[in-house]
Amino acid sequence: MGVASLFRVIEGASVTAPKGFRAGGLHCGLKKTSRNDLGAIVCEVPAVAAAVYTTNVFQAAPLKVTRESLAKGNTLRAVIVNSGNANACTGKQGEEDAYTMRAEAAHVLGVQVDEVAVASTGVIGELLKMDKVTAGIAALPASLAAGGSGSEQFSQAILTTDLVKKEVCVSLMIDDQEVKIAGSAKGSGMIHPNMATMLGFVTTDAKIHPDALQSLLRETTDVTFNMITVDGDTSTNDMLLVMASGLAENRELGPQHPDWESFAAALRHVCEILAQAIARDGEGATRLVEVEVTGAISDLSARTIAKTIVGSSLVKSAVFGADANWGRIIAAVGRAGEPVNPETVDIKLGTIPVLMGSRPIAFDEEEALAYLKGDTVVISVDLQNGKGSATAWGCDLTYDYVRINAAYRT
Amino acid sequence: MGVASLFRVIEGASVTAPKGFRAGGLHCGLKKTSRNDLGAIVCEVPAVAAAVYTTNVFQAAPLKVTRESLAKGNTLRAVIVNSGNANACTGKQGEEDAYTMRAEAAHVLGVQVDEVAVASTGVIGELLKMDKVTAGIAALPASLAAGGSGSEQFSQAILTTDLVKKEVCVSLMIDDQEVKIAGSAKGSGMIHPNMATMLGFVTTDAKIHPDALQSLLRETTDVTFNMITVDGDTSTNDMLLVMASGLAENRELGPQHPDWESFAAALRHVCEILAQAIARDGEGATRLVEVEVTGAISDLSARTIAKTIVGSSLVKSAVFGADANWGRIIAAVGRAGEPVNPETVDIKLGTIPVLMGSRPIAFDEEEALAYLKGDTVVISVDLQNGKGSATAWGCDLTYDYVRINAAYRT
Incomplete structure (x- = not known):
């Protein structure tokens, strides 16, 4: 910065x-x-x-x-x-x-x-x-x-x-x-x-x-x-x-x-x-998830998309499992209710491209696994559809989250 | 019906x-x-x-x-x-x-x-x-x-x-x-x-x-x-x-x-x-959750509130734990973005009232626990603020949901 x-x-x-x-x-x-x-x-x-x-x-x-x-x-x-x-x-x-x-x-x-x-x-x-x-x-x-x-x-x-x-x-x-x-x-x-x-x-x-x-x-x-x-x-x-x-x-x-x-x-x-x-420090969290959205039609739109991704139970579960599951990321982008060009989305996990122009890219699964097992996972989504950008933070969804929140109050 | x-x-x-x-x-x-x-x-x-x-x-x-x-x-x-x-x-x-x-x-x-x-x-x-x-x-x-x-x-x-x-x-x-x-x-x-x-x-x-x-x-x-x-x-x-x-x-x-x-x-x-x-049959689900919202300003408003409650990870975790945790239900109502009178909300778990006029009601914890351990849990929320109503369905959030979705694709 x-x-x-x-x-x-x-x-x-x-x-x-x-x-x-x-x-x-x-x-x-x-x-x-x-x-x-x-x-x-x-x-x-x-x-x-x-x-x-x-x-x-x-x-x-x-x-x-x-x-x-x-x-x-x-x-x-x-x-x-x-x-x-x-x-x-x-x-x-x-x-x-x-x-x-x-x-x-x-x-x-x-x-x-x-x-x-x-x-x-x-x-x-x-x-x-x-x-x-x-x-x-x-x-x-x-x-x-x-x-x-x-x-x-x-x-x-x-x-x-x-x-x-x-x-x-x-x-x-x-x-x-x-x-x-x-x-x-x-x-x-x-x-x-x-x-x-x-x-x-x-x-x-x-x-x-x-x-x-x-x-x-x-x-x-x-x-x-x-x-x-x-x-x-x-x-x-x-x-x-x-x-x-x-x-x-x-x-x-x-x-x-x-x-x-x-x-x-x-x-x-x-x-x-x-x-x-x-x-x-989210309940049960094992890692920080940072989602960076760029290329949205506005900052506000980018914020909505970034928060939709970082809040997705499926994305959060995949991060817990260190699974390079980009399908869940693009599905979250697509349901955020914001304007997106379905043909121009790039997704990276850290520095590893997994999707370019909305098409899967062959990537090294072992490299992705090693990255996703780290302390912090950065998901970058470039919509190539404007100048709006935003960053959102969350954590993975774990057994401990369920354990903590299923506990009886008594 | x-x-x-x-x-x-x-x-x-x-x-x-x-x-x-x-x-x-x-x-x-x-x-x-x-x-x-x-x-x-x-x-x-x-x-x-x-x-x-x-x-x-x-x-x-x-x-x-x-x-x-x-x-x-x-x-x-x-x-x-x-x-x-x-x-x-x-x-x-x-x-x-x-x-x-x-x-x-x-x-x-x-x-x-x-x-x-x-x-x-x-x-x-x-x-x-x-x-x-x-x-x-x-x-x-x-x-x-x-x-x-x-x-x-x-x-x-x-x-x-x-x-x-x-x-x-x-x-x-x-x-x-x-x-x-x-x-x-x-x-x-x-x-x-x-x-x-x-x-x-x-x-x-x-x-x-x-x-x-x-x-x-x-x-x-x-x-x-x-x-x-x-x-x-x-x-x-x-x-x-x-x-x-x-x-x-x-x-x-x-x-x-x-x-x-x-x-x-x-x-x-x-x-x-x-x-x-x-x-x-939701992934990992052990019970069906039905949320009935009445007294909303419109059916559309009731739908938004019902879906917010049934989609709340905290409500879903509480149902898994058979925890009569009405605080999470009212918190979900309050964040749904819909008009609600904060003084007039009644909540029932099955037939058991837990909140009346937005104030806690003493209830039998054992009775509530027995009800929440059943196959189907009905959460009724009466906003007493209009004639809109809706019903939404979901399931509890369980260890198995996390296990299923954290699994590696390979």
């Missing part, structure tokens, strides 16, 4: 790396294990904030509360997150509980209630054990730390069936000031019984106009988090939240700023890394 | 039961086993015919040839079908091969080429072994029979990974004449490497106007075959073909005929039984 040179990745750093942010997490008792299940990111100044939410009709209570906080002035001092319970389909009591979480967090942190966002992930349809949540919130301030330990505790606190935490941090220069953008995310699939949530939290010390941040976030989400699929099911709790402390002291970023594109590229990288990490 | 009394089911009968039809099948050598892989249905008079085809962009060669035959006059004397090879993505040679199949069949049966339809199912991207096909076609006339043995041989010849043949026959009285409608279908999923085809063949001795037959077929397909999903992947070869011999000697059927609704109900029953049989 040409843009990569515009920023550098800081290994091992996460949401507490940008100036002004502390984070923490602890076990309050919502998870049956002793793993962290309550966390927070806190900013020492009001951070310009933007968020995107699940499109699911059944939005969970914390999303309503977070929307209200953001509507009040586009700034946040904190986000509080619990795992182990989604607080979704929980009615009036669920809403009251989400408001209580917000109020308690504001109280112990000494900020206004509408400066606090709330997120939840876990079981649908069960009420939060509020005694545990309230006690946990009271203990949260003591767990907050500015360095790696703070972000580590936070990143652990938001996990459900995830096997690994997902963090990233990049740095770039804007107006001769170092600006950092960092993120932490969770998302794996569902289990026991309904943990489907994709949560993402991005911090930056960039100074940025709130409208510019919101529109950039939406644009970036469309090509990153919205391009992953583990099982095609959209949660009731998905949320991606960005907080910008402004402490890097650059001139306020917006589309007119000369470094706007650099900032956008850096934010996109942060979101892309987190999105890929979620796909790679 | 009130309409059921308008017709009666004839057990054990199939496509040769309506007057005028013979059928047969044999092993010509396309399948590695000795199972039948070539079959035909033949009508002793020109049969009024109608067909619907896959919406996949990459339509296989036989579909092109069949379309041409039907365009020539809406009548057919025969359909010839092979399994073991889909003749899809096979270029000019594949088209020539499909034309050759049609010409050879017309020759040995003594009919015009444009009175013959062609269908194929099996591997994508490989050329047909035409020496075997040609030899098989030459031997086909000897295998044709009017009774149960003919339809039995035919029904076997069209199977790929299907575990059971799928047949049905109904009888009803029109103008004091007995009219029969019968069907044979195949479809299970994909394997080795790309067998995805849904093929359906319906015969009737009703006299019917070709335009009425075509529009009724399309309408019926929308609420039967188009309402099933095994894995969400649409084949390049799907075809549903109806042939009406007219030998029952009723007055010509059309929307003005007083018994039109009865005929439509009987045809719908035939298609519904075949569609359910395909869903129940």
Whole structure:
């Protein structure tokens, strides 16, 4: 990527790396294990904030509360997150509980209630054990730390069936000031019984106009988090939240700023890394699948086709079996509902062409098998029908996916 | 169903039961086993015919040839079908091969080429072994029979990974004449490497106007075959073909005929039984899942929601695990992209209410488990938001689905 040179990745750093942010997490008792299940990111100044939410009709209570906080002035001092319970389909009591979480967090942190966002992930349809949540919130301030330990505790606190935490941090220069953008995310699939949530939290010390941040976030989400699929099911709790402390002291970023594109590229990288990490850690997954579609009539069309391929159960099963089954790929292209010239499709698995001009190409099965057994499988589809392109990420469909999701809730 | 009394089911009968039809099948050598892989249905008079085809962009060669035959006059004397090879993505040679199949069949049966339809199912991207096909076609006339043995041989010849043949026959009285409608279908999923085809063949001795037959077929397909999903992947070869011999000697059927609704109900029953049989025999399936959606803003909206639920990997996994996981059902409702009132959804598993007004209902987990372990699971979703309704059919997602589809092609 040409843009990569515009920023550098800081290994091992996460949401507490940008100036002004502390984070923490602890076990309050919502998870049956002793793993962290309550966390927070806190900013020492009001951070310009933007968020995107699940499109699911059944939005969970914390999303309503977070929307209200953001509507009040586009700034946040904190986000509080619990795992182990989604607080979704929980009615009036669920809403009251989400408001209580917000109020308690504001109280112990000494900020206004509408400066606090709330997120939840876990079981649908069960009420939060509020005694545990309230006690946990009271203990949260003591767990907050500015360095790696703070972000580590936070990143652990938001996990459900995830096997690994997902963090990233990049740095770039804007107006001769170092600006950092960092993120932490969770998302794996569902289990026991309904943990489907994709949560993402991005911090930056960039100074940025709130409208510019919101529109950039939406644009970036469309090509990153919205391009992953583990099982095609959209949660009731998905949320991606960005907080910008402004402490890097650059001139306020917006589309007119000369470094706007650099900032956008850096934010996109942060979101892309987190999105890929979620796909790679999909329930039961053994490998990351990346689908690159080029030559579509538009980017939007390319996105639809890429997501159809990466979401196909048959393609996903074939990747699990390391089977160079291009027939399933072209069948997915053909059912995506997008304009395609049936005579001009090229397909490559990694660098191995398997289809040219919609006709099979003889290829070395052993070479293909070796490639498909790798950690990451890249499927490239060139439609030769326009200039639209897109990339989508997913994972293979495995016995473990079925095992995890067929498990009784009890 | 009130309409059921308008017709009666004839057990054990199939496509040769309506007057005028013979059928047969044999092993010509396309399948590695000795199972039948070539079959035909033949009508002793020109049969009024109608067909619907896959919406996949990459339509296989036989579909092109069949379309041409039907365009020539809406009548057919025969359909010839092979399994073991889909003749899809096979270029000019594949088209020539499909034309050759049609010409050879017309020759040995003594009919015009444009009175013959062609269908194929099996591997994508490989050329047909035409020496075997040609030899098989030459031997086909000897295998044709009017009774149960003919339809039995035919029904076997069209199977790929299907575990059971799928047949049905109904009888009803029109103008004091007995009219029969019968069907044979195949479809299970994909394997080795790309067998995805849904093929359906319906015969009737009703006299019917070709335009009425075509529009009724399309309408019926929308609420039967188009309402099933095994894995969400649409084949390049799907075809549903109806042939009406007219030998029952009723007055010509059309929307003005007083018994039109009865005929439509009987045809719908035939298609519904075949569609359910395909869903129940889905790759790796252990149970049939029926999703009934009511209270939607329109039938079309209800169809989208029903198909979203029945196609959800998470719902399918939960059914496999006999897990009363309604959270996944409501999450699927919410992401279907259709208007839903988030406060008014009722969900039942069989007769067991699990959600009322979008709020969880306490239910007996043991009772639910016992129900979900049955042969057929009915999920009822009442949106209480309109008068639209729909039913969709699918199957559970099992280890065997992954095993079957992860298998190497070699």
